[in-house]
Amino acid sequence: MTDSNTPIENTPPTQASDQNTPISKATTQSRRLISTWQAFNKAGWTQENLKQLQLINQRLIGYSERYQDEDHLTVAQAIEQVIAQCQDSLEKSKLDLLTQRVRDLAKITLRKSDKSQQEETPPQLKLRKPIYLAITDTTYAAKLAKQLSYFGLQCKQLSTKDELEQHLRITPPSILLIETNFCGTQDSGVELIQQLKDESRLDFPVSFLSLGNCTLETRLKAIRTGSKSFYVESVDPGRFIESIDVENSDVLDNDYRVLVLDDSRSQAHFIDTTLKKAKMTAKVITDPLLILDTLEEFQPDLVVLDMYMPGCTGSELAHIIRQHEKWVSMPIVFLSAEDDINKQLQAMSLGGGDDFLTKPINPDHLIRTIRNRGSRAKSLLALMVRDSLTGLYNHTHSLHKLDNAIQHNLRDKTPLSFAMLDIDHFKKVNDTYGHPIGDKVIKSLALFLKQRLRKTDVIGRYGGEEFAVVLPNTSATDAVMILNEILSKFRNIAQSAGEKDFNVTFSCGIAALAPEIKDASALSELADKALYEAKRAGRNCVRLYSGTE
Ligand SMILES: Nc1nc2c(ncn2[C@@H]2O[C@H](COP(=O)(O)OP(=O)(O)OP(=O)(O)O)[C@@H](O)[C@H]2O)c(=O)[nH]1
Numbered sequence: 249m250t251d252s253n254t255p256i257e258n259t260p261p262t263q264a265s266d267q268n269t270p271i272s273k274a275t276t277q278s279r280r281l282i283s284t285w286q287a288f289n290k291a292g293w294t295q296e297n298l299k300q301l302q303l304i305n306q307r308l309i310g311y312s313e314r315y316q317d318e319d320h321l322t323v324a325q326a327i328e329q330v331i332a333q334c335q336d337s338l339e340k341s342k343l344d345l346l347t348q349r350v351r352d353l354a355k356i357t358l359r360k361s362d363k364s365q366q367e368e369t370p371p372q373l374k375l376r377k378p379i380y381l382a383i384t385d386t387t388y389a390a391k392l393a394k395q396l397s398y399f400g401l402q403c404k405q406l407s408t409k410d411e412l413e414q415h416l417r418i419t420p421p422s423i424l425l426i427e428t429n430f431c432g433t434q435d436s437g438v439e440l441i442q443q444l445k446d447e448s449r450l451d452f453p454v455s456f457l458s459l460g461n462c463t464l465e466t467r468l469k470a471i472r473t474g475s476k477s478f479y480v481e482s483v484d485p486g487r488f489i490e491s492i493d494v495e496n497s498d499v500l501d502n503d504y505r506v507l508v509l510d511d512s513r514s515q516a517h518f519i520d521t522t523l524k525k526a527k528m529t530a531k532v533i534t535d536p537l538l539i540l541d542t543l544e545e546f547q548p549d550l551v552v553l554d555m556y557m558p559g560c561t562g563s564e565l566a567h568i569i570r571q572h573e574k575w576v577s578m579p580i581v582f583l584s585a586e587d588d589i590n591k592q593l594q595a596m597s598l599g600g601g602d603d604f605l606t607k608p609i610n611p612d613h614l615i616r617t618i619r620n621r622g623s624r625a626k627s628l629l630a631l632m633v634r635d636s637l638t639g640l641y642n643h644t645h646s647l648h649k650l651d652n653a654i655q656h657n658l659r660d661k662t663p664l665s666f667a668m669l670d671i672d673h674f675k676k677v678n679d680t681y682g683h684p685i686g687d688k689v690i691k692s693l694a695l696f697l698k699q700r701l702r703k704t705d706v707i708g709r710y711g712g713e714e715f716a717v718v719l720p721n722t723s724a725t726d727a728v729m730i731l732n733e734i735l736s737k738f739r740n741i742a743q744s745a746g747e748k749d750f751n752v753t754f755s756c757g758i759a760a761l762a763p764e765i766k767d768a769s770a771l772s773e774l775a776d777k778a779l780y781e782a783k784r785a786g787r788n789c790v791r792l793y794s795g796t797e
Pocket residue numbers: 637670671672673674675676678682683684685686687690711712713783787
């Protein structure tokens with residue numbers, strides 16, 4: 249692989265909730281440049297796409313100058329120079345230089361987003377709009393806003409009715425947390441929300457916070473506004489974020505990955521178009537011999553198999569798929585012109601298919617069948633692979649995911665890091681505050697990791713107070729930087745135990761994939777050794793396995 253083909257490591261994802269702050273404008277623009285560079289680098293360079301990259305870079309220079317962002321400015325100017333050289337000829341040495349400069353930019357962009365509080369936006373919980381905190385106690389509101397900012401959430405504090413009304417007119421929030429007595433009298437905050445509902449202006453979720461006398465009547469009024477959550481005296485950031493997660497989830501229930509095998513190209517094309525229209529991710533193949541490799545690569549939620557193909561039948565293939573332990577519960581839907589119900593049932597019992605659709609296929613039936621089968625399979629799978637306290641992957645599945653990532657990275661030769669985290673002195677937390685508070689701490693770290701890591705990272709609960717994170721396409725240096733940043737924020741989170749707040753730290757061991765490491769257990773053993781080192785070094789720190797332990 250030439251240098252210019254090497255992917256840029258760890259490009260921070262473009263995050264929907266970037267505010268238009270000075271720093272984020274340059275950062276957002278530089279992320280745009282990096283992803284454009286990646287797309288062109290993959291597709292091949294032409295003078296035309298070089299020109300497009302230059303336009304993006306010139307805007308980056310403009311933002312960096314306007315907001316005096318020296319770091320971005322220096323690198324963007326260097327990129328401009330290389331682009332100018334490439335305009336004579338697109339030779340490899342110049343493209344390699346361009347790669348170097350874009351890599352420099354990626355590093356700065358990552359650092360910027362690490363440094364800037366305003367930039368700390370969660371990759372998993374995508375809030376397009378701010379959270380409004382309508383709370384008259386400004387000290388409490390500021391404290392809560394700070395806690396939420398550790399999770400990467402941006403809040404707008406509003407302390408008067410006029411301020412709130414004004415903001416609601418301009419931008420509705422992703423969620424409004426409002427004090428029940430917000431306008432000065434008992435239940436006036438709840439009544440204000442009811443009024444918005446009556447006027448059909450309540451098109452965002454609302455949570456209530458009661459800071460004073462909370463009666464059942466207040467709670468009833470709150471429920472009647474359609475609000476789902478109600479807090480008394482204080483808001484637990486973890487619980488609040490969980491409720492936002494549910495209310496604002498961008499993950500569509502119907503976002504299934506469907507692998508379709510049909511030897512007829514026109515039929516395959518028709519299914520592909522139908523599924524994509526329904527916002528499903530489809531992969532269509534026409535050669536039965538590719539089925540196992542494609543399953544491995546594409547990792548679908550469901551498979552649609554044509555029943556009769558040259559060389560083999562759908563039932564036979566289904567049988568072969570089911571011989572693999574990991575695909576044993578994969579839902580399989582057969583397609584065929586066969587309308588004899590007895591023959592359909594026979595085919596299903598032979599191959600273990602789950603459904604049968606008769607050609608010509610009605611698009612509506614196809615989508616509904618996939619949704620039904622897919623959602624049942626997803627819930628079943630969730631029970632098998634997820635930890636019930638945190639919703640993260642369990643130990644076995646984390647290792648399975650790590651193995652997948654290793655196999656993938658051995659092929660792609662991209663870097664891969666694996667981190668193990670263990671909460672420090674957790675026994676003391678349980679002993680001092682009780683097991684339920686201990687559970688809450690575990691959940692808060694789980695949530696924090698979900699908020700701060702990329703969607704492509706795999707997060708698992710390895711055991712009691714131990715977590716594992718697979719960081720694909722991430723070098724050891726970047727992994728250490730990322731985990732250090734997470735630790736430095738996590739230790740600031742006020743964990744609440746009734747009246748008392750306390751802080752918790754964790755230790756972390758990281759190991760990076762190297763040529764001699766062939767499987768998940770070998771890599772996790774090294775990360776475990778590094779974790780042990782971190783504990784020995786006094787805890788509350790991140791250690792990278794260096795091979796000398
Ligand atoms: N609340 C709660 N506690 C758990 C859970 N799983 C394990 N634990 C507790 O976690 C504690 C782990 O304690 P230790 O292994 O001694 O480690 P530690 O106190 O964290 O100390 P260091 O790791 O050395 O910093 C034990 O007391 C377990 O009972 C759980 O799901 N919930």
